[in-house]
Amino acid sequence: MPELQPQTTASPPSYDLIILGASGFTGKYVVREALKFLNTPASPLKSLALAGRNPTKLTQTLKWAAHPNSPPSIPIITADTTDPPSLHRLCTQTTLILNCVGPFRLYGDPVVAACAETGCDYLDICGEPEFMERMEAQYHGKAAETGSLVVSACGFDSVPAEFGLMFNSRQWVDPAVPNRVEAYVSLESEKRIVGNLGTYESAVLGVANADKLQELRRSRPRRARPAIPGPPPKGPTIEQQKDIGLWAVKLPSADAIIVRRTLGFLTENPHGLPGRNESLEHIEKREAFWSTVKPAHFGVKIGTKSLLGILRIMMVGIFIGLLGRFSFGRWLLLKFPSFFSVGWFRKKGPSEDEVRSASFKMWFVGHGFSDSSLVSQGSRKPNMEIITRVMGPEIGYLTTPIILLQCALIVLSQRDNLPKGGVLPAGIVFGPTGLQERLQENGISFDVISKKALSG
Numbered sequence: 001m002p003e004l005q006p007q008t009t010a011s012p013p014s015y016d017l018i019i020l021g022a023s024g025f026t027g028k029y030v031v032r033e034a035l036k037f038l039n040t041p042a043s044p045l046k047s048l049a050l051a052g053r054n055p056t057k058l059t060q061t062l063k064w065a066a067h068p069n070s071p072p073s074i075p076i077i078t079a080d081t082t083d084p085p086s087l088h089r090l091c092t093q094t095t096l097i098l099n100c101v102g103p104f105r106l107y108g109d110p111v112v113a114a115c116a117e118t119g120c121d122y123l124d125i126c127g128e129p130e131f132m133e134r135m136e137a138q139y140h141g142k143a144a145e146t147g148s149l150v151v152s153a154c155g156f157d158s159v160p161a162e163f164g165l166m167f168n169s170r171q172w173v174d175p176a177v178p179n180r181v182e183a184y185v186s187l188e189s190e191k192r193i194v195g196n197l198g199t200y201e202s203a204v205l206g207v208a209n210a211d212k213l214q215e216l217r218r219s220r221p222r223r224a225r226p227a228i229p230g231p232p233p234k235g236p237t238i239e240q241q242k243d244i245g246l247w248a249v250k251l252p253s254a255d256a257i258i259v260r261r262t263l264g265f266l267t268e269n270p271h272g273l274p275g276r277n278e279s280l281e282h283i284e285k286r287e288a289f290w291s292t293v294k295p296a297h298f299g300v301k302i303g304t305k306s307l308l309g310i311l312r313i314m315m316v317g318i319f320i321g322l323l324g325r326f327s328f329g330r331w332l333l334l335k336f337p338s339f340f341s342v343g344w345f346r347k348k349g350p351s352e353d354e355v356r357s358a359s360f361k362m363w364f365v366g367h368g369f370s371d372s373s374l375v376s377q378g379s380r381k382p383n384m385e386i387i388t389r390v391m392g393p394e395i396g397y398l399t400t401p402i403i404l405l406q407c408a409l410i411v412l413s414q415r416d417n418l419p420k421g422g423v424l425p426a427g428i429v430f431g432p433t434g435l436q437e438r439l440q441e442n443g444i445s446f447d448v449i450s451k452k453a454l455s456g
Helices: 027-035 053-064 086-091 109-118 129-146 159-169 196-209 210-219 254-268 279-293 307-323 328-334 352-357 394-418 428-433 434-440
Strands: 017-020 048-051 077-079 094-099 119-125 148-152 177-189 238-241 246-250 297-304 358-369 384-393 422-425 445-453
Touching: 017 027, 017 352, 017 394, 027 048, 027 053, 027 094, 027 394, 048 053, 048 148, 048 358, 077 434, 086 094, 086 109, 094 109, 094 394, 109 119, 109 148, 119 394, 129 148, 129 210, 129 254, 129 422, 148 428, 159 177, 159 254, 159 358, 159 384, 159 394, 159 428, 159 434, 159 445, 177 246, 196 210, 196 307, 196 328, 246 307, 254 297, 254 422, 254 428, 279 394, 279 428, 297 307, 307 328, 352 358, 358 394, 384 394, 394 428, 394 434, 422 428, 428 434
Parallel strands: 017 048, 017 094, 048 077, 094 119, 119 148, 148 422, 177 297
Antiparallel strands: 177 358, 238 246, 246 297, 358 384, 384 445
């Protein structure tokens, strides 16, 4: 009898997705959002597991997320970012990992490494530029080779900015062209606004690691820059934006950096990135979508109704900017977040009522030219304005899980239409997939507010 040969084909993953860090502040809301789509009609999410260091906390999270229903039977897996073999095992059990363990510059690298090594897809809710750029530098080649799609910033950082800019730029119908789009973020609440402590910690560590980011950028080849008609914008640090009724100050956020990454990829790949095993229909859809996206200079400001609110924001920025540069200062900032953030961040996070009552508006004020020929004729001053808006619920615990889950459902249902692998920004991956329409169906709206000519 011939000798039986061992099977070499890998068994299919046990789960569609695993949520890592599910018991954290944001993680538990991600679980709650995921349960809405588990085994529902037309949903590709048929199996799910939760992973983290503490099985007891994960069980409590599942109970909280399922309330008032009894918790479904979902496997709990012990895994730790300090234990690479546990992460490797995790990756072999699932198609996709949703990573909610932050700050990512402290805990994210081993998870990305395990996914890139095994070919598992990865999404996270990071808003830390240094981490994202370092992951691209270290793992893009490996991830592209193994077919691991690694996409960071699939939450409020930075999908509203990426898709809000694309939505505004697509309103500039030929021959009109945008020159600059300024985003104004306004956080609103019937109660007090309480932020995500992880965001605060990431900001503190971002200041501490600013030199490392600059060093990383100097060591890497420059990405192609898009050709944008007209001069780069110059504007004040503080301004009163009368069209939308806000005072605003420049915000050093990840959004502008990530938008520039996507525009860089688009400059190098004008039709977008081809899918792993794309249908002809999707190729046409992808090429048609990207042909309507016009690059523009992009910046982000945070806005409030009063000048006093701006001064408060600036005071928090000064605290973090000065104290975040040295270890004792960082200890103070992280030990007493409520004091140094003037009450915006606290260790126990917001209450359910505070989360429910909060919302955001992100206004995109675009300035450009009614005809691109005006630029070649020497016109330096934009003569047209288009204002659009993205709106949604509380940013950290409601909007972020909505976005993350919709990105995950697209990965599960449209994987062949997405790039084979690599470390990529969300905009270039999800732009032509219908993500905007999915967000609109789940409580995040995109609207055109006004289009007008500007007087000379």
